[in-house]
Amino acid sequence: MSIQHTVVFRLIAEEGSQAERDFLETARETLTAIPGVMEFTVKRQVSPKSGMGWQFSMAFADQDVYEGYNTHPAHVGFVATHWEPEVAAFQEYDFVTA
Amino acid sequence: MSIQHTVVFRLIAEEGSQAERDFLETARETLTAIPGVMEFTVKRQVSPKSGMGWQFSMAFADQDVYEGYNTHPAHVGFVATHWEPEVAAFQEYDFVTA
Numbered sequence: 001m002s003i004q005h006t007v008v009f010r011l012i013a014e015e016g017s018q019a020e021r022d023f024l025e026t027a028r029e030t031l032t033a034i035p036g037v038m039e040f041t042v043k044r045q046v047s048p049k050s051g052m053g054w055q056f057s058m059a060f061a062d063q064d065v066y067e068g069y070n071t072h073p074a075h076v077g078f079v080a081t082h083w084e085p086e087v088a089a090f091q092e093y094d095f096v097t098a
Numbered sequence: 099m100s101i102q103h104t105v106v107f108r109l110i111a112e113e114g115s116q117a118e119r120d121f122l123e124t125a126r127e128t129l130t131a132i133p134g135v136m137e138f139t140v141k142r143q144v145s146p147k148s149g150m151g152w153q154f155s156m157a158f159a160d161q162d163v164y165e166g167y168n169t170h171p172a173h174v175g176f177v178a179t180h181w182e183p184e185v186a187a188f189q190e191y192d193f194v195t196a
Contacts, residue, residue: 003144008191024196046101047192055193091189093106094145095153098122 001096003060008045008052009090023086030078036065101158106150107188121184128176134163
């Protein structure tokens with residue numbers, strides 16, 4: 001069963017800044033190049049009921065592919081080099097068809 | 099611009115219970131009958147990094163249609179009669195294409 005992996009997050013960088021654009025572009029380039037990543041999307045979170053500003057969403061064919069992504073050096077490197085220093089807050093959710 | 103309205107939530111009812119099935123079925127029947135609700139989905143939230151168990155997602159053509167949904171008597175009634183007494187925790191997020 002395929003899994004939709006999502007994360008909503010708020011950047012330290014100001015909205016509309018070059019740092020924001022750089023982060024989103026680096027994320028897209030890095031994460032979509034990892035084997036098994038499907039349907040990668042970047043969306044703005046616009047509900048005033050949440051303080052998060054962005055969402056990444058991607059799909060994996062199954063749990064094994066998802067674990068391969070999590071442990072892939074490109075993902076681990078992105079987390080250490082960009083995610084941890086540049087993200088102020090985040091929450092992950094993974095969805096499967098009921 | 100279309101808006102994806104989502105809510106992740108945890109029910110008071112036990113997983114696999116009849117009360118859980120009833121809640122999900124009532125929600126689907128009630129909410130999908132409201133004008134302007136598109137692409138309604140019910141998914142399980144399976145990440146151990148969140149305590150939420152379910153997600154509803156739907157799309158609206160624009161903000162006016164979304165507001166019409168929020169104030170529609172069927173939505174208001176569902177919130178009062180089912181959502182408030184049966185949902186233990188929830189978080190809304192709305193997404194638009196970046």
